[in-house]
Amino acid sequence: MTGMETLHFEFDGGRVLAPFEPALVGVVASGNLEVLVESAPGAACRVDVDTSARGFGAIWEAVLRDFHARHGIAGVTVSIHDMGATPAVVSLRLDQAMSAVWGAPP
Amino acid sequence: MTTVADSPWTRQRTNRAARLARAAALAGVHAKTVDDGAIVALLEALIEPGDRVCLEGDNQKQADFLARALTQVSPERVHDLHMVQSVLSLPEHLDVFELGIASKLDFSFSGPQSLRLAQLLGAGKLRIGAIHTYLELFGRYFIDLTPKVSLIAAQAADAQGNLYTGPNTEDTPAIVEATAFKSGIVVAQVDQIVDTLPRIDIPSDWIDFVVRAPEPAFIEPLFTRDPAQISEIQVLMAMMAIKGIYAEYGVQSLNHGIGFDTAAIELLLPTYGERLGLKGRICRHWALNPHPALIPAIEAGWVGSVHSFGSELGMEDYIRARPDVFFTGPDGSLRSNRAFCQAAGHYACDLFIGSTLQMDMMGNSSTATLGRIAGFGGAPNMGADARGRRHASEAWLKAGREARDGLPGVRGTPRGQKLVVQMVETFREHMQPAFVETLDAWKLAEQAKMPLPPIMIYGDDVTHVLTEEGIANLLLCRDDQEREQAIRGVAGFTPAGQKRDRAMVEKLRARGVIRRPADLGIDPRDATRNLLAARSMRDLVRASGGLYQPPRRFRNW
Numbered sequence A: 001m002t003g004m005e006t007l008h009f010e011f012d013g014g015r016v017l018a019p020f021e022p023a024l025v026g027v028v029a030s031g032n033l034e035v036l037v038e039s040a041p042g043a044a045c046r047v048d049v050d051t052s053a054r055g056f057g058a059i060w061e062a063v064l065r066d067f068h069a070r071h072g073i074a075g076v077t078v079s080i081h082d083m084g085a086t087p088a089v090v091s092l093r094l095d096q097a098m099s100a101v102w103g104a105p106p
Numbered sequence B: 001m002t003t004v005a006d007s008p009w010t011r012q013r014t015n016r017a018a019r020l021a022r023a024a025a026l027a028g029v030h031a032k033t034v035d036d037g038a039i040v041a042l043l044e045a046l047i048e049p050g051d052r053v054c055l056e057g058d059n060q061k062q063a064d065f066l067a068r069a070l071t072q073v074s075p076e077r078v079h080d081l082h083m084v085q086s087v088l089s090l091p092e093h094l095d096v097f098e099l100g101i102a103s104k105l106d107f108s109f110s111g112p113q114s115l116r117l118a119q120l121l122g123a124g125k126l127r128i129g130a131i132h133t134y135l136e137l138f139g140r141y142f143i144d145l146t147p148k149v150s151l152i153a154a155q156a157a158d159a160q161g162n163l164y165t166g167p168n169t170e171d172t173p174a175i176v177e178a179t180a181f182k183s184g185i186v187v188a189q190v191d192q193i194v195d196t197l198p199r200i201d202i203p204s205d206w207i208d209f210v211v212r213a214p215e216p217a218f219i220e221p222l223f224t225r226d227p228a229q230i231s232e233i234q235v236l237m238a239m240m241a242i243k244g245i246y247a248e249y250g251v252q253s254l255n256h257g258i259g260f261d262t263a264a265i266e267l268l269l270p271t272y273g274e275r276l277g278l279k280g281r282i283c284r285h286w287a288l289n290p291h292p293a294l295i296p297a298i299e300a301g302w303v304g305s306v307h308s309f310g311s312e313l314g315m316e317d318y319i320r321a322r323p324d325v326f327f328t329g330p331d332g333s334l335r336s337n338r339a340f341c342q343a344a345g346h347y348a349c350d351l352f353i354g355s356t357l358q359m360d361m362m363g364n365s366s367t368a369t370l371g372r373i374a375g376f377g378g379a380p381n382m383g384a385d386a387r388g389r390r391h392a393s394e395a396w397l398k399a400g401r402e403a404r405d406g407l408p409g410v411r412g413t414p415r416g417q418k419l420v421v422q423m424v425e426t427f428r429e430h431m432q433p434a435f436v437e438t439l440d441a442w443k444l445a446e447q448a449k450m451p452l453p454p455i456m457i458y459g460d461d462v463t464h465v466l467t468e469e470g471i472a473n474l475l476l477c478r479d480d481q482e483r484e485q486a487i488r489g490v491a492g493f494t495p496a497g498q499k500r501d502r503a504m505v506e507k508l509r510a511r512g513v514i515r516r517p518a519d520l521g522i523d524p525r526d527a528t529r530n531l532l533a534a535r536s537m538r539d540l541v542r543a544s545g546g547l548y549q550p551p552r553r554f555r556n557w
Helices: A057-071 A087-102 B011-024 B036-046 B064-071 B092-098 B111-122 B134-141 B172-180 B232-249 B260-275 B292-299 B316-320 B338-347 B394-404 B440-447 B480-488 B502-510 B537-543
Strands: A005-011 A023-026 A033-039 A045-051 A076-082 B052-055 B081-087 B102-109 B127-131 B149-157 B185-193 B209-212 B253-256 B285-287 B305-307 B351-354 B419-423 B464-467 B470-473
Touching (some): A023 A087, A033 A087, A045 A057, A057 A087, A076 A087, A087 B232, B011 B036, B011 B185, B036 B185, B036 B209, B064 B092, B064 B185, B081 B092, B081 B134, B092 B102, B172 B185, B232 B260, B232 B351, B232 B394, B232 B419, B253 B260, B260 B292, B260 B351, B305 B338, B394 B419, B470 B480
Parallel strands (some): A045 A076, B052 B081, B052 B149, B081 B102, B102 B127, B149 B185, B185 B209, B253 B285, B253 B351, B285 B305
Antiparallel strands (some): A005 A045, B464 B470
16 A cells, blocks of 8 residues: 655746745545645745655646646745646646635636 | 248247247236246246347346346256347346356447456357447347347336336337337336326237236436536536537537536536526537436526436426426326437437547547446447438538538538537546547457447547547548647647647647637636536425435435
8 A cells, every 4th residue: 555645846937926925725635636835935936746646747747847837937836735636627726726826816 | 819820921920829828828827917926937938049038128227027037047948048138237137148048149238247248258158249329229129139038127017918118118119119010029027017007108919928026127317417526627628518519509409428527518508508698599409318417407498308218216206397398298207218319319419428438549439448348328329420310400510511611522512410529538537548549449359359349439420529628629620630639639638648749739729620718718717616507416406496306325415
């Protein structure tokens, strides 16, 4: 029996965001995930993933690279607690989290 | 019945008379009525080795008492039967092969028994003639697979043997017609014998024996989807279907597959569809089982008519109260008919939308997976262009124009085309990719020595592929390379999707072959469950004014 898998990604480039209130969306539940976006020092976009589904590192990288390309953000840390969400749900939650960061209505 | 003379032209009739005479001599057989304890002896008297036997196993309704009885006949007397039935659903449907009572099988769908069917085939316990669609198998009942003995299920009989099949009529008329009019024998299990039937669905002179089963026939609530389980991604895809396909083509007549994806569409009509001003413009006429998820749309006045393959448990009173929408008898209850509804879905519907387990880069899709022989059911009839269709509609003409625009010669002859939409999230549960380079169907064909891979819907019939990433309109693709990239272009982060040619995908997007949610004016963040007209079973009950009564297992409040 295996436990959670932890993955770390860092993406360069993009515009450094002014400090903002942390944004939390989603829930830790089967097929779902929780995304926390926080201001961070430096000019990187760092993503830490805790996932119950092991062995999908390559897909996480593709999903997150796509997210970074879409939003072009830096100076942030994204923390993900995943319980086997599909890439579609992951992308949706990331976009919802960014909406919350911008303070825009969802 | 007068003569039993052995004319070379009446052998089937003579043989039938001999069987009936054997049966009449049994204890427990009183004219047409048979005691339940005499049923095994009756089957042994009626069935001869090598007979083609139809054991009514439908999508929902099962002749379960007769199925059990058939497993109890002596294999020394009754063997080498050729089973011809639409659905293998109960363990008994395969027990007859394991017990040496039957040896050959022609069927349509084996969902719950698909694993064991593959195992028995591998062990040489049975031979499969062919795997059919429903309509195709019913067709063969009248050509080269006519049953000699049919064992069917009805809700009630009267003393003469007239049958009331009730809301779940399903396959019964097709089976009985083929058997009774070709000197075959029909045995019906019924839940009740009554003095006066609510209505007559099958006349008594088509029926030879009636037995009251100790328990009512098993019926599966196959089409009930709890709205609580519909995800935001399914809401998003439903928005795309309504705005990007239904509205775009003006789809008036349609069939929905089984599943949460299409249930989400049904539940979005009175909310999202209403907001888009589409009421009356789309989704007027349905070939559909009475899906509880359609209740809010019906109540909001969206639905003109619904004809059904079968019924759905719990919907009886609701249907009875809405005869302007559903097909009902003079008694008020639903009359379903699988054969007619399949024909209607094939010829009279502008659109079919359903899901699949796997799709390849040509658009071929299959629910066959390794080690399982699941069959087809009705999807290939619904999900295929009706080449014999001649009546025009806005949706059919537009699809036909898109497919043929600019083609030379005979391929450019103007005609319409059915919209066949495959709606799949790019990854299924457990991160199984829905898009693959090669369907499991190919390997399965090899394993099971099938003449063709069991493809459910052929790529050249699929007009649109809808995923959370976008809609690929295959009608607009002019060659196989465009088609492949259009499919990869909506295949998300699956390995097949990541192998896309990005430049070509952007070109296809510019041409409108691929449309992303943003291209349709849809923001995925608007796709919340709040858009669902009902978010729980309880909401569905409320929407029905208390007329819908879900089976116990769906009562979660």
